[in-house]
Amino acid sequence: RVSYCSVETVQVLYPRKNIPALAKYFGTKARYEEVNPYLLDDILAVNKSLLKPPSVNCIPVHLTAVIRHGTRYPTTKNIQKMHRLYDLVSREATNGEKWLRDIKTEWKMWYTEDMDGQIVEKGRDDHRHLAVRLARSFPSLISEENLRSNRIKFMTSSKHRCVDSTVAFIEGLKNLWEVKDLDFSHEVNDPLMRFFDQCRRFIEHVEKNKNALKEVDLFKSTSEMKRVQRNVANRLRLQYSKVTPDLVEAAFYLCSYEFSIKSVNSPWCNLFDEVDAKVLEYANDLKQYWKRGYGHDINRKSSCILFHDVFSRLDRAAHEIRFGHVTEAVTVQVGHAETLLPLLSLMGFYKDETPLTADNYALQGNRTFRTSRIVPYAANLVFVLYDCEEGLRLQFLLNERPLTFPSISHSAPLYETVREHYKDLLEGCNFEEECELPKTSCSKCSEL
Numbered sequence: 001r002v003s004y005c006s007v008e009t010v011q012v013l014y015p016r017k018n019i020p021a022l023a024k025y026f027g028t029k030a031r032y033e034e035v036n037p038y039l040l041d042d043i044l045a046v047n048k049s050l051l052k053p054p055s056v057n058c059i060p061v062h063l064t065a066v067i068r069h070g071t072r073y074p075t076t077k078n079i080q081k082m083h084r085l086y087d088l089v090s091r092e093a094t095n096g097e098k099w100l101r102d103i104k105t106e107w108k109m110w111y112t113e114d115m116d117g118q119i120v121e122k123g124r125d126d127h128r129h130l131a132v133r134l135a136r137s138f139p140s141l142i143s144e145e146n147l148r149s150n151r152i153k154f155m156t157s158s159k160h161r162c163v164d165s166t167v168a169f170i171e172g173l174k175n176l177w178e179v180k181d182l183d184f185s186h187e188v189n190d191p192l193m194r195f196f197d198q199c200r201r202f203i204e205h206v207e208k209n210k211n212a213l214k215e216v217d218l219f220k221s222t223s224e225m226k227r228v229q230r231n232v233a234n235r236l237r238l239q240y241s242k243v244t245p246d247l248v249e250a251a252f253y254l255c256s257y258e259f260s261i262k263s264v265n266s267p268w269c270n271l272f273d274e275v276d277a278k279v280l281e282y283a284n285d286l287k288q289y290w291k292r293g294y295g296h297d298i299n300r301k302s303s304c305i306l307f308h309d310v311f312s313r314l315d316r317a318a319h320e321i322r323f324g325h326v327t328e329a330v331t332v333q334v335g336h337a338e339t340l341l342p343l344l345s346l347m348g349f350y351k352d353e354t355p356l357t358a359d360n361y362a363l364q365g366n367r368t369f370r371t372s373r374i375v376p377y378a379a380n381l382v383f384v385l386y387d388c389e390e391g392l393r394l395q396f397l398l399n400e401r402p403l404t405f406p407s408i409s410h411s412a413p414l415y416e417t418v419r420e421h422y423k424d425l426l427e428g429c430n431f432e433e434e435c436e437l438p439k440t441s442c443s444k445c446s447e448l
């Protein structure tokens with residue numbers, strides 16, 4: 001039925017070959033397909049064996065999805081770094097192997113500052129395809145009838161990449177059901193989808209506080225990073241001192257963006273081996289951990305507002321189903337990695353025993369906090385409420401795979417069990433209180 005996107009087209013666009021060995025280490029710049037490689041054979045495939053209802057007699061009654069925007073261009077800050085690297089290599093690297101000659105003579109710098117984090121066509125596809133897969137996975141909820149009767153609500157952050165992703169998601173559904181003539185609206189809601197911008201304690205204690213990310217800075221001077229710097233300098237035949245950690249990061253970004261945007265295994269990827277890539281993956285995880293994850297309490301707490309929003313939707317559906325009709329069958333909320341990670345951390349997912357720090361890279365080889373797996377482009381958290389004989393059950397999926405709630409072994413526990421588990425957050429976790437600053441301004445910010 002989905003003629004706009006045949007499997008043949010998909011294979012031409014996103015081939016299995018030409019995947020850099022480094023692709024699974026791209027962190028928040030990773031392609032969604034690396035998390036679910038079966039999509040490379042059929043981008044609309046649904047893994048039915050993973051997506052089962054809790055039992056045969058359970059009926060899904062509500063679904064809330066919190067989704068990261070699709071593949072995007074680099075931000076201006078990173079485009080500038082890429083230009084600096086490209087200029088240095090063009091000017092000073094001496095010709096060597098073919099890939100280096102390719103960088104210097106064949107490859108053209110095509111990133112411009114105005115691209116600044118905007119969605120790319122692949123990113124729109126990410127959402128069009130995800131919409132179709134979710135509709136196939138939950139056909140009674142994400143259905144033509146529910147779309148037509150406005151029982152599917154769309155909400156987005158105001159950033160262009162999120163709005164464009166939302167529009168693409170809706171497009172995916174419209175193409176699926178041939179309802180192209182109808183218009184469906186979306187609500188822009190920054191207090192919910194960009195709560196981090198409105199949380200003053202987070203802004204003062206983390207965003208504006210250089211000390212908050214000190215582990216990220218310290219990691220730049222570790223022996224692991226220095227080894228990567230040396231490797232890159234040697235491969236480029238440049239003086240070690242010229243290849244700063246920032247330029248190493250820029251080269252890794254070039255490899256990742258060329259791949260995620262154009263499906264190209266670019267010559268820039270030759271600057272790294274897998275050991276280097278793991279170090280750079282850790283550098284990105286450190287940033288996410290200290291800026292959006294467990295590093296500072298306020299990172300998680302800033303998402304209290306979204307946590308309550310999700311649970312109030314579930315509560316409403318749980319209440320309404322007693323009378324036989326749920327008003328809002330589906331909510332689709334589109335935001336950022338910095339929307340999903342704080343919420344996941346608030347709910348206790350991917351918490352390692354030992355914090356991620358600059359000096360424990362070697363110990364963290366088996367860490368669960370691995371952003372390449374958790375928040376690639378179009379990453380999605382899906383909550384599905386089921387009406388079952390024994391009561392209501394809640395299933396949680398991350399990137400279309402079931403995930404058990406921390407300390408609850410059942411894959412779809414009773415809803416009341418989940419509520420009990422999060423009792424403290426449900427009764428507290430007040431955004432206003434957590435995010436307000438002490439009246440005496442921020443004299444203690446540097447003591448984090």
Ligand SMILES: O=P(O)(O)O[C@H]1[C@H](OP(=O)(O)O)[C@@H](OP(=O)(O)O)[C@H](O)[C@@H](O)[C@H]1OP(=O)(O)O
Nearest residue numbers: 028029068069072074075077078335336337338
């Ligand atoms: O390192 P960049 O400039 O790409 O950082 C982006 C964020 O990207 P991420 O660190 O998650 O890879 C971007 O998050 P996204 O989910 O919207 O892609 C964030 O919105 C943007 O503000 C940049 O953050 P930074 O604070 O400038 O590093």
